[in-house]
Structures are given as C-alpha cells and as structure tokens.
Amino acid sequence: MARMSEAPTPDSGTVERFRALMLPHLDAAYGFARWLTRDPVTAQDLAQEAMLRALRYFHAFRGEEARPWLLRIVRNTWVDQRARTGTDQPLEVVENQPADGPDPEQSALAGDRRRQVAAALAALPADMREILVLREIQDLPYKQIAAVLDLPIGTVMSRLARARERMAAELRGRLGRREHGLPDL
Amino acid sequence: MDCPTCEAMVDAYVDGELTATESADFERALTVCPECRKRLDTARQIGGLLRDLPAEPAPDLLRARIERELRGIAGRTPVARRSERMRWMAMAASLIVAVGIGWAGGTLTGRGTSDTDALVASYLRVAMAEHPVDIASSDHHTVKPWYAGRLSYSPPVHDLTSTGFPLLGGRLDVIDGRKVAVLVYRRNQHKLALSLWPAGPAAPNTEPVVKEHDGFSMAEWRHGGFEWRAVSDVSPAEMQSFTTALNRAVDTDH
Structure with missing residues (x-):
C-alpha cells in the first residue's frame, strides 16, 4: 500500500x-x-x-x-x-458479555451453546481466530483469505487445519462431549 | 492415497478448494481411513457451529459517524479541510455525557423498546450535532437556571469533572412526546447522554442497571427522587462508574 x-x-x-x-x-x-x-x-x-x-x-x-x-x-x-x-483487550471482558442478538425461537440450551461457541472462538490466539472468521463467518475462499492476511495459500491451508483442531479442543473443554457430539480427533 | 496425504486434504475438501478429480480421490481414500473421516466430521461441525453464530450488524452510531466523515470530506474545500479534521478529532477526543432530565409523570414500569430507541435517538442528536448543547457551561449555577421556564420541573445539575465526567451543558429534547431536559457530559473520547425526570417524592432508590444495546451502553435507575437514563458509547464499566459518581453527587447535595 x-x-x-x-x-x-x-x-x-x-x-x-x-x-x-x-x-x-x-x-x-x-x-x-x-x-x-x-x-x-x-x-x-x-x-x-x-x-x-x-x-x-x-x-x-x-x-x-x-x-x-x-x-x-x-x-x-x-x-x-x-x-x-501494545495489548489486546483482556478476555474476561469478552466472556462476561451477554449473549449476542435476539433468537426468539431458540431454546435456552441453543443460546447457551452459541455463547460457548463464541467464547471458544474468542479464546483462540489471534492468528487462528482471524483465519476461522474469514473462512467460516465471512465465507472467503482461500485465495481471498491469502490476500487479506498476506499469506501464501499453503500457509492458509495449514493454519486453518491447526485452527480447527484448536477450536475443537476449546469446544470440548466448554461443552460436554456428549452434548455437542464432536468426534475425537 | 496414504493417510498423511488424505489428512492434508481434509480442510481443502471441506472448504471446496479441491478440483473434481482431487475430490473424487479424497472420497475414495476416506472409505478406508476412519481417522480422516473423523477429522472431516469435526471440521464440518465446527463450520456449522460458527456459521450459526448470530451476525452483529454495524451499530447506528458507527454508521452515523462514518456518514458524517464522508459528508465532511466530500463537502469541504482544501482550506477548510484542516479545521474540519481538527474539529472532528477534538470531538472524538471527548466523551459527552448527555443527561436528559425528563418529564413529570414518567414511570419505570411499562417503558419498553420504543423508549430505549427514543433515548438512543436522543443520544445520537447529542453525539452528532454541531452544537450538542443549548446551554454550554460546566457551571451548574448557569445550567440549572436555564431550564427555568423551559420545563415544568427544576432538574438537579451536577458537574462531575472531579470524577472524570465534566459537564458540558444542557439541552432540551422531546422524547415520546414529552419535554425532557438533557445534561451533556464528556468523558475521554466519548459522549454520554443522560435523561432524568421526577420520580415522585416517595419513590425508593433503585440500583443502576447497565446494559448494552446496539453497541451503546445504557443505564437506568432511580435516585434522589428522579428517574435517570444514561446513554453513551463508553464501555459498560465506564457507564457504571458514571452512575456511581452521579449518585454520590446527588447524595452530597441533599
């Protein structure tokens, strides 16, 4: 630039x-x-x-x-x-925030699950968090993720794999395995 | 295909980044590789959970701030640019707390979303206006008399400079068809609007309830015979300390 x-x-x-x-x-x-x-x-x-x-x-x-x-x-x-x-926002602030958005038709359980998913994502290191958000929430293809993050495509792919693994581990820690049904890695 | 190869392809497969031939190869390999099958399921599930998170749209205040900047940039001449920018930065460098001192007869119960929206709209008029206050002064001896004859009650006015919320002045607003006094305070880079109106002499105090709404912090409580509603783009923690500072000032006054 x-x-x-x-x-x-x-x-x-x-x-x-x-x-x-x-x-x-x-x-x-x-x-x-x-x-x-x-x-x-x-x-x-x-x-x-x-x-x-x-x-x-x-x-x-x-x-x-x-x-x-x-x-x-x-x-x-x-x-x-x-x-x-110099620093990131401390994580406690994030964890204490109320659930996002209205979801009238959702059960309290689903609302709680979303909160846990959001908290798990927020707890990820920045490099994993940003790449998961770009892929899963912003729905960008690898080529565009590579451009946003200024990374080679190969790095995008390997970082995404690591980020998903870490996210799965975070979720297992927050939700019971039985409830979310995530398989073992 | 050996397992390390198929393992390396799981993410690209889930993300739709493989060619048709590669996908077919991967799917064949998957039938004999339970480990990669699990990885695939996990990746899909995580994608589903993340996509299920509610999207948070840009708050109205952010949109309004950007619109204001764009209008300023599009409209100004090169000579005017510097002062425009300085003025914006000066404004951004101050938090204005606008306290609306409101109407007689308002009650805590039955106040719904429309009141919340009306309070946010009132705050936006403060945050976005060229002149956020009708009477600009940090001296309550100047601000308080200004309301005489403009409202049916006399609002308590407190400068909170010593606790980090200097009073900028006051204004009138009409919220929900009722004439309300709004006091405007400043905090660091933000503005805060507080509306208040008489609660009746026998009404007991309530603890401030601080919540977030569309990216704004809002506080709602009753103290010293008045109903108070504060709106700002400060953090909820700062809003909490504002309510504490104001309550203390009100108590000292009595």
Missing part, C-alpha cells in the same frame, strides 16, 4: 463511488473488527478508522472484490492499533 502522504485527496466524486462500493460492506467490516478486537466499543473505533483509511487508499482500488479489499484494510489497521497500544 502507498504511504498516506502520497494518496490524493478524495473529491466528492470519489466519496460517492466509495459510498456505493464500500459502505455496503460496513457490516462485514464491523463484524470482522468485532472478532479481532473482541470488544464492541473498540470494534467501532477500529471499523471507523479502517473505513477512513480505505477512503484514503480508494484511488488504489482496481475493481477487485470489494469485501476482501476492505477486510484487508480492517486487519492491517488492527495490526497497527495493536502495535500502538
């Missing part, structure tokens, strides 16, 4: 194109930020900074897929923010 100072100032036409192409992916950007930071307030700050950075770099957007392009900026912004502040 170009340095910020080299980026041309966006004019109103650029802002309009940005609005049309990138704003539809704000939910995805925030959702990714939410899992990276594991905190709703920090996630908003991250998503906002990433959107503004994306606008500054928008002149370099060449009409590829918009969502992975934006997610890459979210991820790079997060890496920069972490380098600035």
